[in-house]
Amino acid sequence: MTRVLLVDDDVELASMLREYLEQEGFEAEVVHDGESGVREALSGRFAIAVLDVMMPRLNGVEVLRRIRAASRLPVLMLTARGDDIDRIIGLELGADDYVPKPCSPRELVARLRAILRRVADNSAESTSDGPIVVGPLRMWPERRSAQWQQQPLELTSTEFSILEVMARHAGRVVSKSDLSELAMGRPLARFDRSIDVHVSSIRQKLGARPDGDSWIQTVRGQGYQFVKA
Template sequence: MTHVLLVDDDAELSAMLAEYLEQEGFSVHAVHDGETGVAEALSGRYQIAVLDVMMPRLGGVEALRRIRAQSRLPVLMLTARGDDIDRILGLELGADDYVPKPCSPRELVARLRAILRRGGEASTPADELRSGALRLWPSRLSAEWQGSPLSLTGAEFRLLEVLARQAGQVVSKAALSERGLGRPLARFDRSIDVHISSIRQKLGASSDGRAWIQTVRGQGYLLVKE
């Protein structure tokens, strides 16, 4: 059974979501403030966490920051609908996905299963994937860049893996969303752009100053093939 940590100060909403998740086969533990949520997330008892952005004592973005400093536990953020600043900041800090509130329990379950499915696929044995100075081991979500360990979130790893498998070719945002994030690309969804921006920063620039991941306007992204 998958153990889910639900961190949201809205006790009524938490109870409703927990009941639905348990009907879908999840085991849920709910807490209602960020500090308790961080402690629980780092306890090692959960496979995934759902974290609300707006909470007392410690907000969701700072809670995510503290979790990411010590753990790669998959985290799905709950954000106010249309609240781009918190959503994008959460993705930059390493959230695996987000769901705008108010959300339907069915959508939440679908997003959770997509994240967990990507993790399950990653646990399947796979050969090392190389593209120039980039080395990826999908079986353990491990990466090296120019001989040094490359720290990536789960979402960043899967997106970079998709690009590496087609190095030198343009990959559309729709394909990246489907194959990297496990969901169709939604209208006005900027999560791909945020993840790619973070990966670019981690890879740095090439000797001629170009980014290793190029934007091809109107088409998608391309990982430069050495």
């Protein structure tokens, strides 16, 4: 059974989510404070963590920061509905996705499964291909590892998936809708800025081209394009 860590100080909500997850075939454990969340997330016992942003003392953003300093454990953030700041900060720190609260347990499970499918990445396409090579970028999808200019490129699971899609389509525009479907495993929601934030983070990690432009170009009204060297 896939083990899920729930970190939320709302005892009633966490209990309800745990019960639903267990009905859906997951094994779920709950902790109600950020410090316990960090400790359990780094224990190696869980496949994924669900992390609430609004918690007393150590909030979810700081918990995520501490997790990312030591682990690539997939993390799904629970954010207040309409609070774009928390979502953007969470994604910039390496959250794999977010769900606004109040959320339906069914949506939460769908997002969890989408993330876990990406992490597993056991498709025939990924395991049968050699490395993807585009200019100074090399990616090994079966190992979920990448190099940039012959140096290790540290990417979150979602960043890796997004960059992989763009690298496979290098020189061509990939729409945000396609990136959401292919890389995040879900349709692009209206007003969803997740793709933009992840792409911005990838751009920062790649740096600028020799001519000063970005390796990932925004094509207005269409999507993003990874530029061939």
